[in-house]
Amino acid sequence: MDYKEKIDNNAENSPRLHRLQRIKYLYRFFLLKIDKNVAKQEVIDNFQIIFKNEIEINSMLNLIDNIDELVEKIIKQLKGDWSWERINPIKKAILINGAYEILMLEIPRAITTNEAMEIARIYIPGEDIKFINGCLDNL
Numbered sequence: 001m002d003y004k005e006k007i008d009n010n011a012e013n014s015p016r017l018h019r020l021q022r023i024k025y026l027y028r029f030f031l032l033k034i035d036k037n038v039a040k041q042e043v044i045d046n047f048q049i050i051f052k053n054e055i056e057i058n059s060m061l062n063l064i065d066n067i068d069e070l071v072e073k074i075i076k077q078l079k080g081d082w083s084w085e086r087i088n089p090i091k092k093a094i095l096i097n098g099a100y101e102i103l104m105l106e107i108p109r110a111i112t113t114n115e116a117m118e119i120a121r122i123y124i125p126g127e128d129i130k131f132i133n134g135c136l137d138n139l
Contacts, residue, residue, distance in 0.1 A: 022097045073103065098112050113133060117133055
């Protein structure tokens with residue numbers, strides 16, 4: 001089963017689909033270096049990424065409001081010669097979403113980390129994703 005089939009097989013209101021929507025938007029946010037106020041307006045306007053309901057929109061707005069704090073928490077977990085700037089945008093998106101779920105939504109760490117690893121395998125196959133596991137486990 002390829003990555004598109006894995007994503008498309010999710011139920012419309014599944015937690016994984018909500019995660020994927022947040023991660024897709026965060027990827028775009030980091031890749032294009034979008035201003036937080038612009039990002040919030042894009043979420044409200046459903047620009048590029050469609051958030052299906054008020055809960056998803058509010059969750060994404062809350063994440064954007066807290067993104068600087070979440071980035072700082074991830075930076076504290078970086079070891080050796082790793083820096084935030086060195087991390088590619090998709091890994092940043094997965095890490096920030098994971099930190100948001102663990103620290104803000106209080107989703108159990110094991111569930112969030114497992115989901116982050118599964119999503120990482122979909123979007124960055126063949127890469128060493130233990131880095132994501134290590135950062136989220138130490139939050």
